[in-house]
Amino acid sequence: MQRFFFKCTDCKSYFRSVNKTISCPRCGGHLLTSYNHEVLHSSAKRLMSKPIGRGIWRYLDFLPVYDASRIVSLGEGDTFLHRCSRLAEAFNMKEIYIKDETTNATGSFMDRGTSVAVTHSVEVNAHSVCGAATGNFGASLAAYAAKAGLDCTIFIPRYIDLGKLYQMIAYGAEVELAENYEDAAKKAYGLSDHTHLTSTFDPFFLEGEKTTGYEICEQLGWKTPDRIVVPMGDGSHISMIWKGLKEFASVGLLSSINVKMTGVQLEGYAPIATVLSAKGNAPLTEPERAFAGDIAIAKPALASSAVQAVKESCGEAVTVSDKEIFEAMELLAKTEGIFAEPAAASTVAGVKKLRDSGRISRDESTVCVITGSGLKDPVTARKMVRKNRLGNMVRRVEDRSTxxxxxxxxxxxxxxxxxxxxxxxxxxxxxxxxxxxxxxxxxxxxxxxxxxxxxxxxxxxxxxxxxxxxxxxxxxxxxxxxxxxxxxxxx
Ligand SMILES: [Zn+2]
Structure with missing residues (x-):
């Protein structure tokens, strides 16, 4: 019995397998993985009694992998869910949690998806991989390609966080500059005839992303919190967490899924939030910015899935400013010891905003997903510490090191x-x-x-x-x- 197959989100066609293509061969729409329900049921029993593997591979039966002996892993997943009493006090809330994705192998949640995607590349016997990246995905792809012994080419826009670029180069990837993300994606596609194209919206990558949701539920004792707050870049993470929760509910691992999926975007660069608020059309030009660049995406690939996740769960979208993100970064680091990059800290800024306006009640148990580490963006990190009273000391040390x-x-x-x-x-x-x-x-x-x-x-x-x-x-x-x-x- 075939364990999983692929379904187009647009024309609804089913495919038994996909090899080199990452989108629907009929209409170009996005493909998502569907599982045979009977198989999933028996998998759920196994997960409760005797799970195999660690981290995201604990959910192996819920992931699109043909041959478990070829898994490419750097220990992704199994990240901490911190109960944050000091942050809760600052926001006058009863329960707030941080799902700390900064502790993944390359410092971001992307490793969950990349591990599955690169495993697929190995399964189709690829010798090399390529992809377009706004930052974290490139760092992650480079690392997993290195682990798998695959050549790796990454196309990046001109504005990118330096730490992520350093990572790509350190992991041995070939990195090429493109005009912007759209241009990078075109260039990566141009290589796809002879190199295995991977992206943040290929069905294998996407399945890895849903494990954030699986883990949150399991860590809370097989129940959902009242709210999960996720940064929305291309819309994939929020969509996939929601997909994961629905899968768990469908096989009885969750008795109900009363959770408001809440997406955070940047003021002025918020195409998904704009659709949800029915205020007009999304901006069509790509913003040229490095600050929180991973979520400043003009044409989010999974916008409609993200909109669906928010609507189905009776959640909402919130937009935050650069200043609000900056303040959230400082607050999170000082109250909970978690240093987040700007895109990640946007969730804490989002909660503050919703709390200040009374849209989150004191009693709502809320999980903020912190998607990436603060050191990935050294320019912002430096700005943050330089305005501190110890800023002069930092300058002296910087000069000394040069x-x-x-x-x-x-x-x-x-x-x-x-x-x-x-x-x-x-x-x-x-x-x-x-x-x-x-x-x-x-x-x-x-x-x-x-x-x-x-x-x-x-x-x-x-x-x-x-x-x-x-x-x-x-x-x-x-x-x-x-x-x-x-x-x-x-x-
Ligand atoms: Zn299609």
């Missing part, structure tokens, strides 16, 4: 010029007499030229000595003084 690039000879030249304005020959003599450093005179001039180019010293005039080339005097610039200060007395 100054070793100067090298010790340049540091000594700076030190010499700081005593008094000096010229090449004199500096050369000082290096030898005070620092016992023997270098050739042209080397000193080369260093001076480089220090000048770096803006650390400046020429303040030439002195003409009879019959000799002009003698140039150098002194430290303000920046040079600062750098010298950070180098400390050893220079």
């Amino acid at each position: 100054t070793p690039l100067l090298g010790s000879t340049k540091a000594k030249i700076l030190s010499t010029c700081s005593e008094q304005e000096s010229y090449g020959y004199n500096i050369w003599k000082t290096l030898e007499e005070h620092f016992s450093l023997s270098v050739k005179i042209p080397t000193v001039y080369q260093h001076l030229a480089e220090l000048e180019a770096m803006g650390l010293v400046e020429r303040i005039g030439a002195q003409q000595v009879m019959g000799k080339p002009a003698r140039y005097y150098y002194r430290l610039t303000q920046r040079g003084e600062k750098v010298l200060e950070t180098l400390g007395p050893s220079s």
Whole structure:
């Protein structure tokens, strides 16, 4: 008996298998996995009595995998569900939980989906994978491709969080810049003839995403909270959590699913929230922004599924501003010890907004899904700590970590010029007499030229000595003084 098959969300066609295609071969719509109900029932019994595997693979029977011996795993899933008493106090709520996805292998919830997607790539005997990514998916795909020994090419938009880019490169992926996400997706598709195309909306990836919902229920003692709050980028995570809950209910693992699915988007970039509020059409242009870029998506692939999840569950969508997200990041880190990236912290900002306006009651047990780690976006992380009272100390440490690039000879030249304005020959003599450093005179001039180019010293005039080339005097610039200060007395 076939355990699972695929159904198009648009034309409703069924397919027994999909190999290289990630969308409906008839109409191009999105494919979702459906399971044979009888098989799912017996799987539910097994899950309660004797589950196999760990993390998301605990739910192996509920995932579209043909051969369990080929699973590609980095230990994804089984993330903590924290009961957050200090955050609850701040929001005057009884129960608020954080589903902390920052502890996945690459620091984001994407690993749940990528593990299933790359397992499928291995099952179809692919030698390489490719994909388009706004950030976290690229980091995750690169890591799982590395684990599976597959070549990996990722197309990214110009605006992307640096930490995610560092990850992709560290995991050995080939990374190519595209104009924007739409262009990246086109370029990835262009490679799909000879490379296995993976995306955040292929049916295998999507199935992995639903395990966030499975785990929340199981961690709460096989029941749903009153509300689950999820960031909405392409709309896939919220849709799939809802799909997972319905599956659990259909096989009796949940007696009811009274949960309001609540999606968070950014003010001004909220196509799904706009559809739900019936205020008009979604914006068609892709925003060029890095801050919370993973959820600033102009044309969300699973918008209609996300709308359906919110409507069916009597939930809602909420939009938050950059400032509200920033404040939520700080609050979450300081009250609960969880450092979230902006897109992730949007859920906490969303709860605050709904609570302030009375749309969430004090008694509603609420789960915020924190989808990714704060260090993935070092630019925002730096902004956050620099405005702290310890900001000056941070600046000094940052300077210190860049100054070793100067090298010790340049540091000594700076030190010499700081005593008094000096010229090449004199500096050369000082290096030898005070620092016992023997270098050739042209080397000193080369260093001076480089220090000048770096803006650390400046020429303040030439002195003409009879019959000799002009003698140039150098002194430290303000920046040079600062750098010298950070180098400390050893220079
Ligand atoms: Zn179709």
